Amino acid sequence: MSERSFNVAIVGATGAVGKVLLDVLEERRFPVRTLKPLATSRSVGKNVRFGNEDIAIAEATEEALAGVDFAFISANDDASRHWAPIVVANGGVVIDDGGAFRMEPNVPLIVPEVNAADLDAHEGIVSIPNCTTTPLVMVLNAIQKANPVQRVVVDTYQSVTGTGAKAAAELEHQTRALAGGAVEVEAVEYPHQIAYNLIPQVAGFLESGYTREEWKIIHESRKILHQPDLRISATCVRVPVFVSHSEAVHIELERPASAGEIRDLLAAEPGIVVEDDPAARRYPMPLQAAGKDDVFVGRIRKDESVPAGIALWLSCDNLRKGAATNSVQIAEEMIGRGLV
Numbered sequence: 001m002s003e004r005s006f007n008v009a010i011v012g013a014t015g016a017v018g019k020v021l022l023d024v025l026e027e028r029r030f031p032v033r034t035l036k037p038l039a040t041s042r043s044v045g046k047n048v049r050f051g052n053e054d055i056a057i058a059e060a061t062e063e064a065l066a067g068v069d070f071a072f073i074s075a076n077d078d079a080s081r082h083w084a085p086i087v088v089a090n091g092g093v094v095i096d097d098g099g100a101f102r103m104e105p106n107v108p109l110i111v112p113e114v115n116a117a118d119l120d121a122h123e124g125i126v127s128i129p130n131c132t133t134t135p136l137v138m139v140l141n142a143i144q145k146a147n148p149v150q151r152v153v154v155d156t157y158q159s160v161t162g163t164g165a166k167a168a169a170e171l172e173h174q175t176r177a178l179a180g181g182a183v184e185v186e187a188v189e190y191p192h193q194i195a196y197n198l199i200p201q202v203a204g205f206l207e208s209g210y211t212r213e214e215w216k217i218i219h220e221s222r223k224i225l226h227q228p229d230l231r232i233s234a235t236c237v238r239v240p241v242f243v244s245h246s247e248a249v250h251i252e253l254e255r256p257a258s259a260g261e262i263r264d265l266l267a268a269e270p271g272i273v274v275e276d277d278p279a280a281r282r283y284p285m286p287l288q289a290a291g292k293d294d295v296f297v298g299r300i301r302k303d304e305s306v307p308a309g310i311a312l313w314l315s316c317d318n319l320r321k322g323a324a325t326n327s328v329q330i331a332e333e334m335i336g337r338g339l340v
């Protein structure tokens with residue numbers, strides 16, 4: 001890392017991801033010269049803690065974003081579409097957590113362990129993938145360095161913080177109310193009660209029958225892996241877990257591989273930790289992945305229903321590697337590559 005320091009803004013600093021971004025910038029000693037935590041006018045008057053300082057949250061405005069070197073936008077797609085071009089016109093770089101730009105051909109969609117070289121073509125805006133895509137492509141990339149991936153079927157078990165801070169509050173509220181004897185609870189963030197339940201719908205349905213979330217995993221994976229024809233199908237499910245998404249992944253390879261070979265490939269990969277000792281009941285779980293930056297993989301076994309299949313299970317903190325950590329790693333990578 002160079003000796004330079006940078007003016008940093010977080011648009012969405014009060015959100016589920018924004019709060020973790022503050023932690024990650026501090027933990028990784030990102031070279032921050034000035035930090036501007038920004039949100040809507042609703043949050044003006046609140047403070048955030050960064051290092052030993054309490055910093056007042058300001059409303060995101062053109063003036064607030066002037067002179068910013070890195071803007072981490074972690075709000076919603078409308079806010080990204082509005083603020084990103086303004087930051088770029090002022091010479092700053094945007095690292096965007098939302099879906100507004102991910103599939104734009106001139107916007108790199110980056111998981112640094114997989115496709116950092118795509119950053120070289122950036123034009124000011126860089127996107128991070130959806131929080132379910134990131135751990136999946138890390139695993140696929142590690143495996144296909146040795147044995148090309150032919151087809152993928154992934155089923156997700158997604159936590160409520162993937163929807164945002166309000167959804168986490170809703171799960172807590174519903175759980176307390178039901179435990180306290182309530183028979184009915186109000187569902188606002190989801191189409192159904194999430195406490196004591198799971199919902200096989202993440203985001204709206206498309207004409208194809210897939211949801212928008214499933215579409216994202218499919219198309220984002222193809223873009224990041226540079227495999228526009230990758231055969232991949234997904235079913236996304238929301239579960240009553242606060243933090244960390246998990247995925248059951250079935251992968252068809254070019255050649256048969258043993259579970260041991262796959263275990264070794266994954267264990268050698270930066271950012272992946274193999275937790276795979278079923279006899280000792282060791283396998284990844286969302287509770288254990290929460291608060292950590294790695295992708296945890298286990299239950300690795302041959303999928304005996306196809307000639308060259310592997311089945312595995314993973315858990316990954318959606319707020320950290322699924323969002324904040326990946327964003328900060330991208331900024332570090334851009335500094336390291338002399339791109340800013």
Ligand SMILES: NC(=O)c1ccc[n+]([C@@H]2O[C@H](COP(=O)([O-])OP(=O)(O)OC[C@H]3O[C@@H](n4cnc5c(N)ncnc54)[C@H](OP(=O)(O)O)[C@@H]3O)[C@@H](O)[C@H]2O)c1
Nearest residue numbers: 012014015016017039040043074075097098162164165323
């Ligand atoms: N949650 C995840 O696991 C995850 C993972 C990857 C990517 N993402 C993406 O990250 C983004 C944020 O997600 P989240 O879960 O952190 O959402 P969230 O908890 O709902 O937080 C949204 C944040 O955006 C702010 N905001 C909303 N509209 C704004 C505007 N027009 N201008 C400035 N700030 C605005 C809110 O400020 P107020 O508090 O003032 O309303 C709040 O700070 C989304 O695009 C999401 O798709 C999330």
